[in-house]
Amino acid sequence: MGKSNPHICFISQQVYCYLTDGNYESAGGAERQQYLLGKELRRRGFEISYITGDYGGLGEETIDSITLKRSIPMNVGFSGAHKKFLGLFRAMRNLNADIYYVRSSLVLFIFATAISKIINKRIVYVVASDQTVEPERLDDLEHGWFSNISMKRLTQPIIKRLYLRSVGDADQVITLTNHQKQVLQEEYDIPATVVPVGYDLPPADDILDPSEREYFFWAGRLTPDKHPDTFLDAAAQLPDEEFVMAGPKGGHPEFTERVIKTASSMDNVTYIGYVKPTTIHEYFKKSMGFIQTTGTTAGFGNTTLEAWRFATPVVSLHSNFDGTIEQRELGLYADGSVDLLAEHIEALSDSPEQIDKYGWNGREYLDDHFSLASIGDSYEEILTDVVG
The missing domain is CATH 3.40.50.2000 (Glycogen Phosphorylase B;)
Structure with a gap:
């Protein structure tokens, strides 16, 4: 060699x-x-x-x-x-x-x-x-x-x-x-x-039109640092919107069971558990927006980039990625507020134009930098x- x-x-x-x-x-x-x-x-x-x-x-x-x-x-x-x-x-x-x-x-x-x-x-x-x-x-x-x-x-x-x-x-x-x-x-x-x-990019013809998208999506381990409970708090404010939550249970059984119990009690939330890497892309693809609740300064995470691969907008609760998400119009930032997070989700749902703009901007940013x-x-x- x-x-x-x-x-x-x-x-x-x-x-x-x-x-x-x-x-x-x-x-x-x-x-x-x-x-x-x-x-x-x-x-x-x-x-x-x-x-x-x-x-x-x-x-x-x-x-x-x-x-x-x-x-x-x-x-x-x-x-x-x-x-x-x-x-x-x-x-x-x-x-x-x-x-x-x-x-x-x-x-x-x-x-x-x-x-x-x-x-x-x-x-x-x-x-x-x-x-x-x-x-x-x-x-x-x-x-x-x-x-x-x-x-x-x-x-x-x-x-x-x-x-x-x-x-x-x-x-x-x-x-x-x-x-x-x-x-x-x-x-x-x-x-x-x-x-x-x-990440690599799927073909552009794999991207769905906003009218074909079905729900707002959250993915990650069901652990306190990922804040799935906060995602559910936002979903509770929007009973007319559909939400899907995916992820393995993680190492905090009491917290995990509480989150799953709450999700199961909500009519507008579907918890699908662990999803294989070979199939989770379909959930990002069909989403109107990916809800990012992780509190981090660790840069653009895998789930954020997974969303942008399919021109899915990101709505971030805690991180504005050093201002990039707003400056480059890659999505919406809630500045730590669950109420504002819910408002942003509702705004996306009401605006196919915003879904298109933020999603395709994110995909282009991924292609340029990641x-x-x-x-x-x-x-x-x-x-x-x-x-x-």
Whole structure:
């Protein structure tokens, strides 16, 4: 394998559901991006492999000439840490990739960084959220090793130090936003390169006319940080509008059950649960608007870009994306107000012209700034340089 086409191995427990037809509910935006990036890099001549969770048992399989090693035990907690490390070590050593790529998984990244030093390989780390770089939020970062509160508090500083040391030891750190890059540099003196998420575009003739769209859509994990309850608060103010909510339950059972119970009691809301990545596009496509309730500064998220792929307007509750959503007329911003969110939803419903304008502006913005081809160009240059 020449220097221009190194072997890249993605390490992700949950990416398996994007690579197979299995009905697994644990994957999200980070896993979808690794799946899409792997496809794009393979198209460019890179050798691609994945180390995933042990769905269906430990083993190896090949899909479209891509090797998948199901090597990471899915059990959580401190008792399973050594099994994860050993499974990951064996897989990384056997695959013998030039570069190992990790995004978002804190524990796997710590392990992979240590292993990469042992086997003399390169590692690339991608910061997936503000929570994994901002000092005040790192103190509360969930590492999942202990359910006992006292043990969590005891081990949190140790995990934080191990994590930051691993970030500093990575051969290349990539952030999704300038904010994340700035925090890494100013707080920890760690340099990084910004590469946002990327998507391809469906054909223009796949875009539905506003008259063919049926409802307002929300998608994400049913967790407090995604604020599905706020989406339901807005829907409650608009009994004549139809709403669809999609997403897996997440790790907060009491909150999740409360949200599902509320949605089930509402005549104008349909909760469809987890939707496979291969079919969720149809829901974005048929939507009059995508309702973005996540409170974040982490740039344009996967669901926002999924909406723009199909010229679906975005109505954002908490983030105006540094003013871009208003300046470029990409959608509507509610400035944290549920009442204003409901007003914006109603305004879109009453105006096919606004649906068209905001939706197509968003699609054009995606094509200009987040196309998979341009993201692939950035990664091709970075990964080739990492190998040297």
